[in-house]
Amino acid sequence: MRRPIRIAVTGAAGAISNNLLFKIASGEMMGTDQPVIMQLIEVPGRMEALRGIAMELEDCAFPLLHTITLHDNVEEGFENIHYALLIGAYPRGPGMERRDLLEMNAEIFARQGKALNDFANRDVKILVVGNPANTNALIASRNAPKLSPSQFTALTRLDHNRAKGILANHTGANPKNISRIVVWGNHSTTQYPDLHHATILDEPAMQQISEEWYRSVYIPKVQQRGGEIIAARGQSSAASAAQAIVDHMHDWVLGTSPGEIVSMGIFSDGSYGIQKGIVYSFPVRCDYGRYQIVKGLEINEWGLQQMRLTEQELLDEKSAVNHLLPTATAASH
Numbered sequence: 001m002r003r004p005i006r007i008a009v010t011g012a013a014g015a016i017s018n019n020l021l022f023k024i025a026s027g028e029m030m031g032t033d034q035p036v037i038m039q040l041i042e043v044p045g046r047m048e049a050l051r052g053i054a055m056e057l058e059d060c061a062f063p064l065l066h067t068i069t070l071h072d073n074v075e076e077g078f079e080n081i082h083y084a085l086l087i088g089a090y091p092r093g094p095g096m097e098r099r100d101l102l103e104m105n106a107e108i109f110a111r112q113g114k115a116l117n118d119f120a121n122r123d124v125k126i127l128v129v130g131n132p133a134n135t136n137a138l139i140a141s142r143n144a145p146k147l148s149p150s151q152f153t154a155l156t157r158l159d160h161n162r163a164k165g166i167l168a169n170h171t172g173a174n175p176k177n178i179s180r181i182v183v184w185g186n187h188s189t190t191q192y193p194d195l196h197h198a199t200i201l202d203e204p205a206m207q208q209i210s211e212e213w214y215r216s217v218y219i220p221k222v223q224q225r226g227g228e229i230i231a232a233r234g235q236s237s238a239a240s241a242a243q244a245i246v247d248h249m250h251d252w253v254l255g256t257s258p259g260e261i262v263s264m265g266i267f268s269d270g271s272y273g274i275q276k277g278i279v280y281s282f283p284v285r286c287d288y289g290r291y292q293i294v295k296g297l298e299i300n301e302w303g304l305q306q307m308r309l310t311e312q313e314l315l316d317e318k319s320a321v322n323h324l325l326p327t328a329t330a331a332s333h
């Protein structure tokens, strides 16, 4: 049996976690031979609700769930962790854009970055889910000078999965037969869901849809899906966000399937001309616990414009939180 790994989850009594924690405990995320210790974190006023979730987890008698600990602060909750899922944040309501949360959530992620720096295992892998996820990942990383920026990622797998699901529904294909979708940029309405490299049953996806549908229906639908769900449900997506977190971490740690490309928000290394120092969604492949940007994809002029637009939004978000970004110590910051 393998040694248990420590996973911290913030916002652990929230709606996403309510779907997520049971998947983790059943082995869906880290593998069915990997025991886990869950370090669950909530704000002080939600500790009773968290106790309730912990009871339910216990009552499932999951063989892989080694221990659960409950914490009302990140400093204690991040102690010795190998993985951090940063979900807790003010969520957006109807009529808001994710960037409207920038000011409200920035302080939370600055504190979490410092706590990761001081208390987490040195090779901790971090996924930021709370919005605006890309810029929150940037803030957390810049507050954690002892950790490498490559340890910080933001969730755009939700957009990636949406892009796949909506395409499957439109074409009648099974999602498992759709590959190589790319979501570029920000987890926001400027993201660019790119089907030019995608295949359905190994045939180019773009040959199976019309350009008109792609540009005027499909792209806006994927871009605005989060808002559409909030309008319909009165609260943001939860089950699909949990599934995307499982997929993101599973692929990062256990590897992507051969030939597949997935989308992850990661620090730009300058690939595809995207400025360094922002967290941008790129096409990646993962192996042995590392991700690598898929290079050399051909991008047309129109696609490049879309990529620049979402890059610009991230640069603007970065300037808006500049006061929370301590001077970088590592070159790649």
Ligand code: LMR
Residues within 6 Å of the ligand: 091, 092, 098, 131, 158, 225, 226, 227, 229, 230, 236, 237, 241
């Ligand atoms: C989503 O995309 O569903 C989440 O980021 C929640 C939101 O604010 O849209």
